[in-house]
Amino acid sequence: MIALKDSLGTDFVERIRTIFSENGRLSKAKNFEFRPQQQEMAAAVARALEEERHLVVEAGTGVGKSLAYLAPAILFALEQHKKAIVSTHTINLQEQLLYKDIPILKKILPVEFEAALMKGRQNYLCPRRLERALQQANELFTGPEQNELTRLAEWARTTRDGSLSDLSVEPDPKVWTQVCSEPHICTGKSCGQQSNCFYQQARKRLLSSDVIVINHTLLFMLLGSPDAQEDRESGYLFPNDFIIFDEAHTVEQVASRQIGIGISQYGLRSTIQRLYNARTHKGLFTVMRDAIGVRLAADLVDELDRFFAAIESSCDFRKGREFRVRAPEFVPDTITGHLTGLQARIAEVARRADDEFLKAELQELGRRIRDARDGTVIFLEQNAREHVYWVERTGKTAQFLSLNAAPIDIAPVLRRMIFRESCSCVMTSATLSVGRPDLAYFRQRIGADEIEPVLLGSPFDFRTQMKIFIVRKMPDPRDTGYEEALEHWIAHFVEETDGRAFVLFTSYRGMQQVADQMREFFSRKKLNLLVQGGGAPRGKLLEQFKTTPRSVLFGTDSFWSGVDVPGDALSNVIITRLPFAVPDYPLIEAKLELVEERGGDAFTEYSLPEAILKLRQGVGRLIRTKKDQGIIVILDNRIVTKPYGRAFLAALPKCPVEIL
Template identity: 85%
Template sequence: MIALKNSLGSDFVERVRAFFSESGPLSKAKNFEFRPQQQEMAAAVANALEEERHLVIEAGTGVGKSLAYLTPAVLWAIEEHKKAIVSTHTINLQEQLLYKDIPILKKILPVEFEAALVKGRQNYICPRRLERALQQANELFTGPEQNELNRLAEWARTTRDGSLSDLSIEPDPKVWIQVCSEAHICTQKTCGQDSRCFYQQARKRLLGADVLVINHTLLFILLISPEAQEERESGFIFPNDFLILDEAHTVERVASRQVGIGISQYGLRSIIQRLYNARTRKGLFTVTRDAEGVRLAAELVDGAEKFFATVESKCDFKKGREFRVRDADLVPDTITSRLTALQARVSEVVKRADDEFLKAELQEYSRRIRDAR
């Protein structure tokens, strides 16, 4: 806990303090109850913003924490031309901020401001990838998957924002992953001026907002993502932003999970099978008619299954879902050389490809195979 000064004095701080007073603007809100702890918290947040320093606050239930940090954050963002980023752990709190607290402040604060929810790019359908998937449907999808693809195409023509939240029925993950926005394919350079691109249009709205609400997981994904850093320019997760972490007791756990390196049996299999799925005989190697790539991908899936089965046999999960590995040579490494060979094959196919969009797709999977290695 950071100790707070007994007296917090500037004009900005006093304006925030007055807002929460018994006769201040907030007193006109429905069900208002004067809470001295809420007033002091708001003044402390205002002071920390003004002095550009960190602040840690622990407050009990019923204090009114959300309004206490939102009010000075909105005012500071508007007056200093900055962007307030509020990160939460739960969807419930995000909904409270967006549909309860922020609407209250829009009615009461003496300034106009815009707030928006930040969603990960894979929540958005990519019109360019959808168009390409429809063209290559026979090589990429089974019959039922093609039906799902056609359903998504029909939805894409009428959707308001192109995100999963606008879909009435959750899509087949195997189809959605082939048509959603991808970092190295849907970029500011390639899609920034395309009015059809739902993700880039959403990003423009975010850049124009004063307050962004985000979850901890996506926050740390953006913080460590090189491609996201390239698009930042003057703000939207620094350098001209300031950050408020609500439900901060969960941050350490979320950060360690996102900042660390992870690989899963399902994730690796998914990457390989997007190049070639031996069961369905579909994939990008089918599109490119590359027999060697087909062979390498099919063999690697079987090899990966055996590798993870060996790992599981060496781990004791009787005490829980986690097992700490203390020996670097827990099992023989039987897949790195195969991953290297598959990555090299993808690179060869990229060199022969004339289609720039297909190249971008293949290069994306090449990067993922490299990361898995």
């Protein structure tokens, strides 16, 4: 048996090698270049899938890693009757996979296969819920909401896939929550028989697809708890599936948020008001003519607001939107008893309902009330072990709060969930290493200590394509002349490249201040200044940057990674400060404390490697193709004046460096 498996493995891996060889099938693709690193990665992925084990791969910019994992994943899925799940962090990469890479492989591979995008079910309209909402419109919706409902009903007749992305104007969330697909309401049994249910149609496409593209957040929502994953006989979401995480450097951050607890004041308020809204006198209790339920729901919204007001007055938000809660029972529990009472009333009313659909709606809201109650108890008692707890301001004007808890160390959790036996998972990104070829830092953070690492460099010639300028003359950020110096050097270098620059900041407030001070300079020099946060979404800003000559884009966190601007439009990336994370963000603060508790040094074991990864991502925006050329400017002299600066420089591509 072993010999057979080995010979099969060799055959499969060799076939993949051949596809990526100088004269292989991939050489027929437009703009093909033979890249030994790409071939090496494809073979490593094929071997890991064949041997049913896990793999961690750093593939430098330009390797063509998406094709390197897609080709072996597709062929392996088809030959072994499995499903390939490809998870990404950004929509940009999802679109690249679905509209560029997968179509290339459909032309080139000698097989036919199906690929589909997996969206959260709340993205889809449920025609059955829409029909019921229209029937009960007077008891559920106000006049303007009824107009919105009519608009959605008209759209439902012509929409292609019934999902939010097909709507030109975003719907009113209060109306959408009453007509979108929900678990336990829009089920295979209730809606699956109807050919017009958009979510059930999408689900059928997923079940018949060989490749499913998903985002990390939705994936971790669907994976459920570590216990649920450990109970599975095989696979992660489907029997016999395997996962490829691209942009894997974001997995720790996303998993921490999703595996933890999140109780949203706005979300809980909306759930209660779906039962009864005292302002509009609408809701499911009105439909059921239940006076006791009406009173309970109306009182509970007031109680909820008082509870969150008590929380707000116990928090200090002067440092930002988050406040860490270090002790249990930091406010009296005035809410969970009321939630239990409402949950019991929902169950009672649901039992009386003759209408199965109405019963399902009530039961679903009952589950949400129960989950919110359980989460609130855990938060107030702080009884989830090794978690960090914090309150966060949410909403566009920070008018609501949410209660949050997350595991401080995600590694043991992911070891149980993802790196299980009899499963296969590949994690890849262009930035996993902080200077060591064994990717030890990343592997330890995500529980992949025992997993094989592969480090593949970039095929680009950075020595001729890129130059780094370091401004040693920059004052310390705490000095009075810092702002003036920062503006001077930004102005100097954007003029050098005639715009065509990203200026990356570590603080939103700092970015806005510099933008306000420099507007007159940009206007005088006829340079087009674009600033993140001015109302335009990221995709639109990026499009303006690419299409408008002499543009300069000021960006924070989301522009450091996942942004692709090949060609002449981007020739200059200015890093205003080394990207050390703010240590007072609750989850980061707790991670630093944990390192110290275990006898380690928080700076060298967490803060420094995280900042190195972030700097590598920022620098990685510049050179995207073999023809790109440009400069990196670092306006933080610590990279040459502090001993740890050497670690940053060692992790960057080898190219000429000039110190000013």
